[in-house]
Structures are given as structure tokens and as C-alpha cells.
Amino acid sequence: MTAALQQPASQNVARRMWQLFETFHAVTYFDPEARSAAESLGVEGFWGNYVAMRSAPLGAVGPDLVTAVFYGFHPDRIAATLPAVWESTTPDAVLAARLAGVDRALRRVWGESAAEDPDVRAAADLAWDAAQAADCAGRPLGAANRALPRPDEAHLALWQAATTLREHRGDGHIAALTVRRIHPVTAMLLKVGAGESEAEPLRLGRKWATFEWQAAELHAREQGLIDDAGRLTGTGAALHEAVEADTDSAAAGPWAQLGPDATAKLERLLMPLAGRVVAAGLLPEPNPIGLPLPGAATS
DSSP states (O other): OOEEEOOOTTSOHHHHHHHHHHHHHTHHHHSHHHHTGGGGGTOOHHHHHHHHHHHGGGOSOOHHHHHHHHOSSOHHHHHTTTTGGGGTOOHHHHHHHHHHHHHHHHHHHHOGGGGGOHHHHHHHHHHHHHHHHOOOTTOHHHHHHHTSOOOSSHHHHHHHHHHHHHHHHHHHHHHHHHTTTOOHHHHHHHHHHTTSSOHHHHHHHTTOOHHHHHHHHHHHHHTTSBOTTSOBOHHHHHHHHHHHHHHHHHTOHHHHHHOHHHHHHHHHHHHHHHHHHHHTTOSOSSOTTOOOOOOEEEO
8 A cells, every 4th residue: 555645736837746746855864764874974963964964065165155046044054064064075975975864764754665666767867857947146155056967777866857947946045035025944934823833942953142042933923824822823824825926936946847747757756755755744733844744544
């Protein structure tokens, strides 16, 4: 039997596709085997692995650039890893470790035959086409991942394409936030207020001090975005949805280029693959990504 995600038909295609490919991209962060893949290179701890593996496509860059493109993180979180990590290893070595960790995680969740599965191969070909068609102007993380070579194994090619697409979307999301002058902490408060994530894990993970978080909460209440309980007001909900709508619009290009029939085929192929990740319990709900996890069903 195959686990399948139940997707709301009313959602637009860009958001539906994100929910699918983000689900299995995220094994990089939540699967213990995948997220610790770079430890043998001298990269230490959960956040050291996260920062090194996510930033490695950019090359051996410093903390200021990575803080800017990650957007939601306090500079101290990034500076704890960069640039020191590049004294003990290289971006190429970290990228190889990243793929090795994903390989182990996906083979465990999807089965040892994932690399030869014709459905995985078909999904990889379609997702790769979509990723290569993405307009990466102004999207540094999307562009850096798109420039990486295609892995030979189908499941890794699919994961790399998904990673390019999610970073392309993320770059567009940051543009939607910055054009509205939404501070990184305020952006997280909107996620919390919408019930997508929990406040304390976000604050601690991204290393914002309590006083910084509380100051942002006070400012958000003064702006009428959240109430005293931290829930979105009508104004806050409208702002949150406007940002998400612009994010979807900015992420629509790859699917327009791929075309509706091929996109629908890819969606059908991805649903059972994402469903297996959900069924394996790898992703917490709520999670810091704000990724909704539709219930898994068997078919």
C-alpha cells in the first residue's frame, strides 16, 4: 500500500506543489541521519549542519551574506558556523555529504529501489525541467542550487530539483516581505499568529533574544497585526495572506513553463512520495517551516 496526501483542490498550483516537494526536501533538516551528514567533516551540531549545508551552494561565503539570504535568522546564529566551517572543510565536500545524507534518508523512507523506480525517475525528469525553467533573477539561493549538476540517481535528482524550487520560492517570499518592510521577527510572528508554527522553537532556533522578540511583539500589537494572545487580527490576517499570495505568484513561473498537463502529472507522482515522508513521522506539526501536513491515507 502507498501513503497518499489529500490535497485541497481549491489551492493554487504553486502552493500545492510547494507543499508536496517541501515535504521531502525537509528530510534534510528533520531526518537525524540526513541532518548529521556533515559531522564527519568537522561541522558540529544541528544548526552548524543546517547553516553549512543550506549555504554551501553559494560557496565559501561569510555570515553577512548568508544572514541576508536566510532572512529570518539572527546574525549570531549564522556567525556561530561561518566562516569558521570553511577552515576545516569545503562547500563541495559539504554538498557531497548533503546528498549522501539525503540518499540514506530517502532510501529508508521510499525503499532501497527508489533510485530505479520508474515513477521516481519520471517525477525527477519533470521536476528537473521545472527547476531549470525557473527565473532566478534576484533569487540567490534558487540560482545557486539550480547551478549544481544533476545527480545520476533518480531520487537524488528529484530532491535536488525540489531544493532548487523551494529556494526559488523562498527567495520570492523574502522579496514579498522586504517590499512591505516586514522585519524578520515580525514575519515569524505572522506565522505564529496564523497557527503555522510555535513561537518559542522559532525564537530559540533562529537565536533571537527574548527582549528582541518581545519588542517585535509589542510593535506588532501597536500596528494592529496581532492581539494580546499573539493571534492574527483581521489586519494581520490580510497582511499574511497578501504576502503568501505574492509568494505564490512569484513561484508560479516554473509551473507555467512546465505546462498544466505535465504539472498535473508531476503532482500525481509526488503525492505518494510526500505521503510516505508524512507517514514516517519525520516532520513535526506544527513545524518551523510552517508547512501544513495533510493527513496520510492508504490506497
